[in-house]
Amino acid sequence: MARMTLDVNGKVETIDADPDMPLLYALRNELALNNPHFGCGLAQCGACTVHVDGQPVRSCVTPVSAVGNSKIVTLAGLGTPEKPHPIQKAYVEEQVPQCGYCINGWIMTAAAFLDQNKKPTEAQIKDALSGLKCRCGTHMGILRAVKRAAAMMG
Amino acid sequence: MTKMDNATHFSVSRRSLLKAGGALVVSIGTAVPLDTALAIGEAFAQGAKPPLMPDQLASFIAVNADGTVSAFFGKMDMGQGLFVAIGQMVAEELDVPFKAVKVVMGDTATSVNQGGASGSTGIQLGGKQMRMAAAEARRVLVDMAAAQLGLAADALTVSDGVVHAKADPSKRASYAELIGGRYFNVQLDWNKEWGNTLYAPGKAKPKDAKDHKIVGQPIARKDIAPKVYAQEDFSTDVRRPGMVHGRMIRPAVAGSVPVKVDESSIKDIPGTRVVWEKGFLGVVADKEWDAVRAADKLKVEWSDVKAPFPDQTALYDHIRNAPVRKREIGGKELGNVDEAFKTAARVIEAEYEWPFQSHACMGPACAVVEIKDGNITCWTGSQKPHFVRDGIALTLGVPAETVRSIWVVGPGSYGRSDADDAAMDAAVLAKAVGKPVRVQYTREQATGWDPKGPASIHRARAAVDAAGNLIAYEFTSKGFSRIDVNTNGGAPKDTLAGHLLDTELKSADGFGVPAESYEFANKRLAWETIPPLLARASPLRSAHLRDPVGPQVHFASESFIDEVAAALALDPIEFRLRHVKDPRDVAVIKAAAEKAAWQARPSPRKDQTGAKVSGRGIAYSQRNGTRCAVIAEVDIDRASGKIWARKFTVAHDCGQIINPDGLRHAIEGNIVQGVSRTLWEEVKFDAKNVTSVDWLSYPILDITETPEAIEVVLINHPELPPSGAGEPSIRPVAAAIANAIFDATGVRIRRVPFSPDRVKQALS
Numbered sequence: 001m002a003r004m005t006l007d008v009n010g011k012v013e014t015i016d017a018d019p020d021m022p023l024l025y026a027l028r029n030e031l032a033l034n035n036p037h038f039g040c041g042l043a044q045c046g047a048c049t050v051h052v053d054g055q056p057v058r059s060c061v062t063p064v065s066a067v068g069n070s071k072i073v074t075l076a077g078l079g080t081p082e083k084p085h086p087i088q089k090a091y092v093e094e095q096v097p098q099c100g101y102c103i104n105g106w107i108m109t110a111a112a113f114l115d116q117n118k119k120p121t122e123a124q125i126k127d128a129l130s131g132l133k134c135r136c137g138t139h140m141g142i143l144r145a146v147k148r149a150a151a152m153m154g
Numbered sequence: 155m156t157k158m159d160n161a162t163h164f165s166v167s168r169r170s171l172l173k174a175g176g177a178l179v180v181s182i183g184t185a186v187p188l189d190t191a192l193a194i195g196e197a198f199a200q201g202a203k204p205p206l207m208p209d210q211l212a213s214f215i216a217v218n219a220d221g222t223v224s225a226f227f228g229k230m231d232m233g234q235g236l237f238v239a240i241g242q243m244v245a246e247e248l249d250v251p252f253k254a255v256k257v258v259m260g261d262t263a264t265s266v267n268q269g270g271a272s273g274s275t276g277i278q279l280g281g282k283q284m285r286m287a288a289a290e291a292r293r294v295l296v297d298m299a300a301a302q303l304g305l306a307a308d309a310l311t312v313s314d315g316v317v318h319a320k321a322d323p324s325k326r327a328s329y330a331e332l333i334g335g336r337y338f339n340v341q342l343d344w345n346k347e348w349g350n351t352l353y354a355p356g357k358a359k360p361k362d363a364k365d366h367k368i369v370g371q372p373i374a375r376k377d378i379a380p381k382v383y384a385q386e387d388f389s390t391d392v393r394r395p396g397m398v399h400g401r402m403i404r405p406a407v408a409g410s411v412p413v414k415v416d417e418s419s420i421k422d423i424p425g426t427r428v429v430w431e432k433g434f435l436g437v438v439a440d441k442e443w444d445a446v447r448a449a450d451k452l453k454v455e456w457s458d459v460k461a462p463f464p465d466q467t468a469l470y471d472h473i474r475n476a477p478v479r480k481r482e483i484g485g486k487e488l489g490n491v492d493e494a495f496k497t498a499a500r501v502i503e504a505e506y507e508w509p510f511q512s513h514a515c516m517g518p519a520c521a522v523v524e525i526k527d528g529n530i531t532c533w534t535g536s537q538k539p540h541f542v543r544d545g546i547a548l549t550l551g552v553p554a555e556t557v558r559s560i561w562v563v564g565p566g567s568y569g570r571s572d573a574d575d576a577a578m579d580a581a582v583l584a585k586a587v588g589k590p591v592r593v594q595y596t597r598e599q600a601t602g603w604d605p606k607g608p609a610s611i612h613r614a615r616a617a618v619d620a621a622g623n624l625i626a627y628e629f630t631s632k633g634f635s636r637i638d639v640n641t642n643g644g645a646p647k648d649t650l651a652g653h654l655l656d657t658e659l660k661s662a663d664g665f666g667v668p669a670e671s672y673e674f675a676n677k678r679l680a681w682e683t684i685p686p687l688l689a690r691a692s693p694l695r696s697a698h699l700r701d702p703v704g705p706q707v708h709f710a711s712e713s714f715i716d717e718v719a720a721a722l723a724l725d726p727i728e729f730r731l732r733h734v735k736d737p738r739d740v741a742v743i744k745a746a747a748e749k750a751a752w753q754a755r756p757s758p759r760k761d762q763t764g765a766k767v768s769g770r771g772i773a774y775s776q777r778n779g780t781r782c783a784v785i786a787e788v789d790i791d792r793a794s795g796k797i798w799a800r801k802f803t804v805a806h807d808c809g810q811i812i813n814p815d816g817l818r819h820a821i822e823g824n825i826v827q828g829v830s831r832t833l834w835e836e837v838k839f840d841a842k843n844v845t846s847v848d849w850l851s852y853p854i855l856d857i858t859e860t861p862e863a864i865e866v867v868l869i870n871h872p873e874l875p876p877s878g879a880g881e882p883s884i885r886p887v888a889a890a891i892a893n894a895i896f897d898a899t900g901v902r903i904r905r906v907p908f909s910p911d912r913v914k915q916a917l918s
Contacts, residue, residue, distance in 0.1 A: 035384035037517055037565070047517060075384040091378070095374055100377075100381035101517050126860070134857075137828075138823060
């Protein structure tokens with residue numbers, strides 16, 4: 001066990017945890033942040049994605065001790081209904097999810113991508129999101145939403 | 155207009171009114187004294203909740219004190235917008251604004267068992283019941299208002315939850331005033347059935363479709379924003395005071411059970427405890443990460459058992475050679491098939507193969523069970539929480555009345571997934587440790603140990619006479635049962651926990667036949683089931699997976715129809731239209747063809763050379779009243795074997811459309827999941843166990859492979875009852891793709907999935 005601080009959604013929190021424990025467990029259980037989600041524990045699906053210093057990271061395989069002083073942002077910290085990130089706004093407008101369990105991966109990855117890439121092509125969007133999983137098959141809606149968000153951010 | 159002052163008075167005793175049970179008739183021109191009005195009010199409404207039974211209107215509809223309406227629904231929304239569609243149907247019949255209705259679902263304490271999510275019947279059966287209940291609630295409220303206002307019921311109408319005189323809106327009584335905060339005390343005519351077939355209408359008739367204002371509107375889902383802003387909890391997010399974390403331990407060899415468990419091997423991990431009973435083995439820990447570590451570290455000696463499975467390469471031979479446990483002819487055999495084949499000038503035959511497939515839900519199942527003061531509460535993502543209640547009661551040996559099961563949106567579902575097993579495991583662990591337990595399966599357990607969609611083979615043959623007419627058709631499926639374990643976790647015989655605690659599997663027989671309207675003089679559609687590979691706790695136990703056996707059966711039947719058309723050198727649509735008899739079937743086929751600008755010609759096309767070729771294919775099917783035709787346009791890279799299912803055109807007729815936006819989204823999801831199952835999905839196994847246990851070994855469609863377009867033509871029949879849309883459009887996808895591949899290449903692929911290796915091999 002070790003005492004560590006985590007900077008999550010603009011708040012610095014202190015936790016006592018096994019340094020090898022994945023960040024996901026710290027966020028969910030120590031800090032009671034119900035997003036992100038456990039999908040595989042293998043970095044294969046994206047359901048656990050958070051931003052670490054603006055980059056999408058799979059928190060299920062990231063040791064909590066490896067985060068250091070980096071700034072962590074979860075879906076809850078990305079935007080609010082009052083101040084949404086464009087991809088969140090687009091997701092609602094396009095009515096994308098079915099079950100919605102996967103959306104941390106898509107939204108957090110797309111948000112980081114769109115922040116860096118203005119006016120992306122469809123092929124660039126697909127490449128950026130490749131590897132993320134959605135079992136309900138909402139891929140068409142995801143692409144519509146990312147394109148819509150890109151237009152908003154254009 | 156009726157005038158109160160010249161009305162004749164009459165009085166009715168409260169007793170006789172109560173006896174009349176709502177059958178009171180108040181004729182035009184009568185004024186009703188206050189005591190009578192109150193009596194009617196009391197007859198229809200009460201403060202105490204009537205028993206939660208299907209024969210009570212209060213079990214489905216309540217008007218809250220503020221005039222909003224709660225609709226208690228015994229089915230579940232698996233993310234296809236039932237919260238909205240059911241709300242629309244209820245609001246429509248009650249004449250309240252859509253926003254005034256809150257649909258409450260999935261809690262055994264507030265809804266009766268309408269079957270849970272099941273067979274695309276959310277609207278078809280569940281909505282039908284809610285519509286009837288809402289119509290009855292409106293009728294009763296209008297009668298109450300009639301009594302209160304001293305007007306005849308047929309002189310009244312309802313706008314936005316206010317009953318008022320048609321001619322004088324100032325004579326009014328709102329739903330809130332009439333019954334707000336009290337319960338309906340109105341009996342329904344229940345058919346005494348539970349589950350999907352539960353039906354309990356009142357005396358009211360629902361509205362004519364021409365009067366619908368809310369039904370048919372593309373109202374948006376309200377549950378999306380909370381998901382997108384991380385404000386909604388899933389089944390994985392339930393926390394209870396004092397809750398501990400559980401993990402299950404599964405054997406490396408299927409069928410093996412623990413014979414020695416070394417608890418000292420995890421003694422250095424704090425707060426852990428082993429729960430071992432017969433074949434059931436799990437660990438709990440105060441902290442989730444400790445439960446993960448303990449499950450990993452626990453030393454277990456397993457019983458030595460014979461490896462239970464055939465080699466995967468021998469799967470289809472196993473099915474071919476297995477004894478038939480049950481054979482059934484679907485529908486009616488037409489003519490004399492065997493005799494007709496003897497007269498054939500030519501016989502066309504083919505056999506198709508479909509693998510085991512996994513639900514592979516987005517997240518592994520999770521459930522929380524709390525046992526407190528003799529009452530058990532389970533929070534589950536299962537699509538059938540009422541059956542989870544029954545299953546827990548039987549597993550723990552307690553009365554079902556002491557168990558409450560609460561559905562919380564889970565990580566996808568698609569049938570009899572791992573969710574029901576997790577709920578039972580949590581119950582067993584919670585009882586053993588005396589604390590609330592949260593069981594979280596691993597990805598390996600989710601994909602490796604969920605009940606599987608059954609593997610099957612399908613034989614088809616057609617007899618053609620000398621003139622080229624198809625004179626006889628026979629189609630037979632043979633495979634593992636789709637109800638090896640039942641459609642729900644309602645009994646120990648159907649769950650892993652039940653099996654591991656020594657209840658035997660009682661595999662039932664179920665498969666299916668093609669659902670179409672091809673009329674041939676001689677026609678026989680049949681299915682045959684074979685025994686399971688392992689009698690207990692099998693990772694290859696077969697069960698319902700979205701559109702149970704629909705994709706496999708129609709992959710085969712609609713591929714074969716295409717094969718016959720090609721053999722007769724006919725355009726695939728022209729050939730279908732020659733034989734399809736149902737006018738709505740004809741309509742979806744024609745609508746898809748028109749939208750896709752289908753050019754009539756036989757397949758395969760012969761004008762392509764080079765490595766990259768493309769083709770188009772059609773398939774169509776019915777499903778419990780719904781019709782769907784799908785045209786696929788695919789690109790094939792001959793060199794890599796990679797297929798891009800580039801474009802789909804779907805024509806869909808599910809009777810009356812409740813919400814066209816929700817319907818479009820449901821269809822898109824069906825098509826994409828159908829492409830995934832066709833191109834990629836196959837459960838891998840060796841003699842010992844399932845070996846496809848994650849997203850690398852059980853790949854699904856990637857976003858880079860998404861179609862560029864899915865065009866949807868919705869055919870609305872407001873005059874018809876609505877049928878389902880949760881599954882029908884996944885059904886023809888595989889055949890449409892297979893037919894397009896044939897069109898492009900002249901090669902017929904008869905085994906799913908069409909992975910690059912297999913396609914490359916087939917094309918070489």
